[in-house]
Every structure is written in C-alpha cells, then in structure tokens.
Amino acid sequence: MKRQPYCVSFRLSTKLKGDPLSEVLFSVFRVILKSEIPPRPLLFLSGASIKMEHGSLDDTKATFSLADEDHTLANSVRFALNQDPRVTFCGYSIPHPSDARVNIRVQTTGDPAKEVLKDAFQDLMGMCQHVRTTFDKAVVDFKTSEPVKAMNINP
Amino acid sequence: MPRVSARDLPDLPKGQLPPHLELQRTRVLCAADAPTHTENIQYAGAYAMMGVDNSFRLDAFSKRFRVEVIKLTEDDMEFDMIGIDPAIANAFRRILIADVPTMAIEKVLIANNTSVVQDEVLAHRLGLIPIKVDPRLFEYMPENDTPNERNTIVFKLHVKCKKGDPRLTVKTDQLKWLPNGSELLIASENTASNPASKPKTYTSFTCSQDSLPEFSNNPITLKHNDIIISKLGPGQEIELEAHAVKGIGKTHAKWSPVSTAWYRMLPEVVLLEEVENEKAEELVKKCPVNVFDIEDVAKGKKRATVAQPRACTLCRECIRGEDWEKRVAVRRVKDHFIFTIESSGALPPDVLFTEAVKILEDKCERVFAELS
Numbered sequence: 001m002k003r004q005p006y007c008v009s010f011r012l013s014t015k016l017k018g019d020p021l022s023e024v025l026f027s028v029f030r031v032i033l034k035s036e037i038p039p040r041p042l043l044f045l046s047g048a049s050i051k052m053e054h055g056s057l058d059d060t061k062a063t064f065s066l067a068d069e070d071h072t073l074a075n076s077v078r079f080a081l082n083q084d085p086r087v088t089f090c091g092y093s094i095p096h097p098s099d100a101r102v103n104i105r106v107q108t109t110g111d112p113a114k115e116v117l118k119d120a121f122q123d124l125m126g127m128c129q130h131v132r133t134t135f136d137k138a139v140v141d142f143k144t145s146e147p148v149k150a151m152n153i154n155p
Numbered sequence: 156m157p158r159v160s161a162r163d164l165p166d167l168p169k170g171q172l173p174p175h176l177e178l179q180r181t182r183v184l185c186a187a188d189a190p191t192h193t194e195n196i197q198y199a200g201a202y203a204m205m206g207v208d209n210s211f212r213l214d215a216f217s218k219r220f221r222v223e224v225i226k227l228t229e230d231d232m233e234f235d236m237i238g239i240d241p242a243i244a245n246a247f248r249r250i251l252i253a254d255v256p257t258m259a260i261e262k263v264l265i266a267n268n269t270s271v272v273q274d275e276v277l278a279h280r281l282g283l284i285p286i287k288v289d290p291r292l293f294e295y296m297p298e299n300d301t302p303n304e305r306n307t308i309v310f311k312l313h314v315k316c317k318k319g320d321p322r323l324t325v326k327t328d329q330l331k332w333l334p335n336g337s338e339l340l341i342a343s344e345n346t347a348s349n350p351a352s353k354p355k356t357y358t359s360f361t362c363s364q365d366s367l368p369e370f371s372n373n374p375i376t377l378k379h380n381d382i383i384i385s386k387l388g389p390g391q392e393i394e395l396e397a398h399a400v401k402g403i404g405k406t407h408a409k410w411s412p413v414s415t416a417w418y419r420m421l422p423e424v425v426l427l428e429e430v431e432n433e434k435a436e437e438l439v440k441k442c443p444v445n446v447f448d449i450e451d452v453a454k455g456k457k458r459a460t461v462a463q464p465r466a467c468t469l470c471r472e473c474i475r476g477e478d479w480e481k482r483v484a485v486r487r488v489k490d491h492f493i494f495t496i497e498s499s500g501a502l503p504p505d506v507l508f509t510e511a512v513k514i515l516e517d518k519c520e521r522v523f524a525e526l527s
Contacts, residue, residue, distance in 0.1 A: 122519075130213070
C-alpha cells in the first residue's frame with residue numbers, strides 16, 4: 001500500500017481550521033511543503049584541496065568539501081560553528097567512507113559562510129593554543145611537586 | 156527531576172539558568188533504566204529566552220579550562236581536562252591514536268629464513284615492535300625514493316640455532332641497529348667489470364646516524380628487549396634487515412604512538428537524603444567499587460558518605476531496588492574528562508598530548524590558509 005503522509009497532515013489541519021494554534025501550525029506546514037530544495041549543481045572549484053560548492057545564489061549558505069580530513073576536524077569545527085550566533089545551520093557528512101573527504105555545510109544569518117567558517121577555525125586554533133599552554137604548565141607543576149610528594153613529609 | 160510550572164519559577168538573575176536546566180546542561184543523569192540528558196547543547200541561542208548566552212567565547216573558555224595531572228610515569232599518564240567540549244576532547248583522542256607519527260618497521264629484506272615462521276608473518280611481527288626514538292627527528296619517506304639517514308632506521312637480525320643445540324628463542328634484543336644503513340648488497344651486472352666502485356646497498360646514507368648530534372649520545376634502541384620474535388629449532392636460521400620509516404596510525408596501527416588513549420566523564424555520586432544506620436550499611440555493601448563509606452555521627456548513629464566518587468564505574472548497582480533512586484543520584488559531569496594516555500614507548504605521554512594538540516592546530520591552520 002502506498003503511504004500518503006502529506007494528505008494526512010492536510011486533513012488534520014483542515015479539521016482544525018479556526019483554532020489559532022492549529023492555524024499557526026498549518027502555516028508552518030505550508031512553508032515547509034512549499035519550500036523546495038533549490039537545484040544545486042555540485043560543481044566544485046578545481047585545484048585546491050578545499051572545494052566550495054558552486055551555484056548557490058548567495059554566499060550565506062555554502063558547502064565546503066575538505067580533502068584528507070575526517071571526523072576529527074569536521075566534528076570539532078561543527079562544534080565551533082554551532083556555538084557561533086551567526087550560524088543558523090551547520091553540519092557535516094562523509095559522503096563515502098572510502099573517500100578521504102568531508103562536506104561541511106554552513107548557513108548563516110547574513111554573514112558570508114566562508115568568513116564564519118574561517119572564524120570557527122580561528123576559534124579552534126585559539127582553543128588549542130590555550131589547551132597546550134595550560135597542559136604544559138600543569139605538567140611542569142606536577143613534575144616539580146612530585147619529588148616533594150615522594151619525600152612523604154606527612155606520612 | 157520534579158516538573159515545575161514556568162509560572163512558579165522564581166525570577167531569574169540574568170545570565171543564569173534555573174537549577175534544573177543547569178543540571179540538565181552540565182550533567183548526564185544516570186537513572187536505573189537509562190542515562191538521560193546525554194546530549195550537549197551547543198546551539199548558541201539555546202538559552203536566549205532566558206537571557207543566557209550559549210555562544211563560544213575564547214576568554215570565557217580560557218577562564219574555565221583547567222588541567223590537573225593525576226599520574227605521570229614514563230609510559231602512562233592520567234589527567235583531568237575540565238571545561239572542554241567532548242568534540243574537542245574526542246578530536247585529541249582520535250589524533251593521539253591515528254595522527255601522531257612514530258617510527259615502525261615497514262620493509263623487511265629477508266636474506267634467509269628457515270624458521271617455522273613464514274616470511275610475511277615474521278615481517279608483520281617485526282612491524283609491531285615499538286622503537287624508542289623521537290619521530291620528530293625524522294622525515295617522511297617520499298614515495299619511490301631511496302632511503303637515507305634522515306628517513307630510515309635500519310636493524311639487522313641474524314640468528315642461527317646450531318645443529319645439536321636446544322631450541323632457541325629469538326627476542327628483540329637480537330635486533331641490532333645499523334647506523335650506517337643497509338649492509339645487504341644489490342646484485343648488479345657491472346660489479347665485476349668495475350670493482351673499484353662502491354658496492355650499492357639498499358640504502359644511501361651520506362653519513363652514519365650515530366655521528367648525528369641527536370643520536371651520538373642517545374643510540375636508537377627498541378622499547379622492549381624481551382619480545383619474542385620467533386623460535387628456532389636446530390639448524391634453522393634467520394637473516395634479515397628491517398627498515399623502519401615514519402608513519403601515522405591511520406595508515407597502519409603499528410605507527411600508533413599509544414597502546415590506547417581514552418577518556419571518561421567524571422562520575423558524580425550524590426546522596427539526595429541522609430542514608431543512615433542499616434540503610435547506610437546496605438548502601439556500602441551494594442557498591443562493588445567501594446564508592447561509599449560510613450561515618451559515625453553522635454549517639455551511635457551511622458551515616459553514609461560518598462568517599463570516592465572517582466572510583467564509580469556507573470554500574471548503577473547502588474540505585475537498583477525499590478526507592479534507592481530517591482536516595483542516591485548517579486551523574487556524570489559533561490565537561491570534565493578523565494583522560495588516560497598509555498604510550499607505546501616512542502615518546503612520553505605528556506609530549507604525545509602536546510603533539511596531538513599541535514596537530515589539530517596544524518589541521519585548522521591548513522584549512523584556514525586555504526580558505527583565505
């Protein structure tokens with residue numbers, strides 16, 4: 001039997017016509033149903049190992065394709081992007097497990113996606129630097145305090 | 156978690172979440188049936204309605220982030236990383252396992268092998284032997300290049316069990332480092348015609364590795380001298396040369412610098428009400444890892460305390476049975492990671508971690524440079 005999910009949702013909403021909450025929900029449904037996914041030819045800029053999707057009309061949405069990267073970098077940058085207030089959507093995918101490539105999707109509230117992505121990488125670099133200095137300091141502190149502990153002054 | 160109507164919530168000071176939301180944000184609640192609130196809320200505007208900014212600020216991160224070293228030995232390390240997101244902690248773990256380079260035997264030139272271990276099995280076994288050398292002193296070997304002193308370490312293994320001798324166990328201490336490179340000659344046609352020319356070997360070292368300042372006082376050795384490579388019966392012999400090159404764990408696990416690296420979230424055990432007398436003793440008995448202890452309060456009363464929350468393995472034995480969930484709460488702190496690194500011997504674990512962080516930085520740098 002063929003399923004008709006859209007019919008179900010329409011019937012539901014016509015029944016509830018007049019109810020203010022349902023009206024709102026209905027309009028949301030309409031928006032979702034009407035918004036088609038625009039055709040997006042995945043023509044990649046050739047040359048560099050990072051490729052940006054070509055063909056979208058504005059630069060606030062873009063998919064970046066990074067060669068020779070995996071979850072390590074993609075998930076970290078997804079985290080950094082998610083915490084950026086300018087980002088409305090971000091996510092990453094690995095199109096095929098035997099291709100060393102990740103696609104990172106960034107959609108913003110208005111800023112160019114490329115700049116937002118660059119800022120995310122900058123944030124990550126800043127984080128890494130701080131982690132490194134903090135860690136090195138903690139190790140030095142531990143190494144200097146360790147002989148004192150080993151002496152066992154207060155048994 | 157009791158449900159509270161929004162109308163009954165007290166007016167909040169700005170920049171602070173109500174306690175129940177703060178708990179959900181920062182803790183994984185491990186109930187008897189399943190853990191809840193396991194996800195991390197990352198979206199910057201997640202708490203915008205409450206006037207709480209959830210976006211990333213480097214200064215706020217710097218203020219919160221802490222590292223506490225718990226244990227540091229030659230090969231093992233345990234430390235607490237506090238105030239970091241699992242995405243980043245996991246990136247460090249993944250890099251430690253798969254992206255930090257080491258040296259490992261990649262090519263084995265077998266001159267003679269009459270042992271019961273087949274050539275390819277022997278080569279594989281040799282590949283997994285950890286070499287105690289700083290990989291940062293070496294370069295990656297380009298493809299189709301002749302090995303030189305900057306990218307290859309050569310070891311020799313020549314053992315023979317004489318006829319009439321008892322069986323011989325070949326261990327890693329028999330592997331000898333050849334600082335001058337390969338000693339095996341390449342057979343070529345013109346050696347007879349031109350005897351004056353230097354015979355060609357499988358490597359082209361311009362100088363001896365032990366003349367280099369970094370190895371002169373610090374010869375290249377293997378991490379363990381007692382790994383069994385093979386056993387030889389009377390009359391059997393192994394003669395080979397092993398060439399070690401630089402590589403990463405992503406290519407093959409033999410290049411992984413860690414036995415393993417892992418993290419766990421800090422367990423938090425909270426007594427929601429006073430657990431006294433028989434109940435206290437029952438609670439202490441329930442826990443297989445002795446998280447709880449009993450303290451004596453006045454008038455012969457006994458009270459349970461949480462003595463070692465770090466030991467908790469989250470087996471949830473303590474909240475099994477009727478009513479125990481009301482008394483004890485088992486949680487995990489979402490941004491507190493107990494990170495453990497077990498080095499396989501090439502570098503000390505603290506150096507490995509610093510290298511891992513550098514590698515993540517380099518990855519970001521690379522992409523950043525290409526984007527600009």
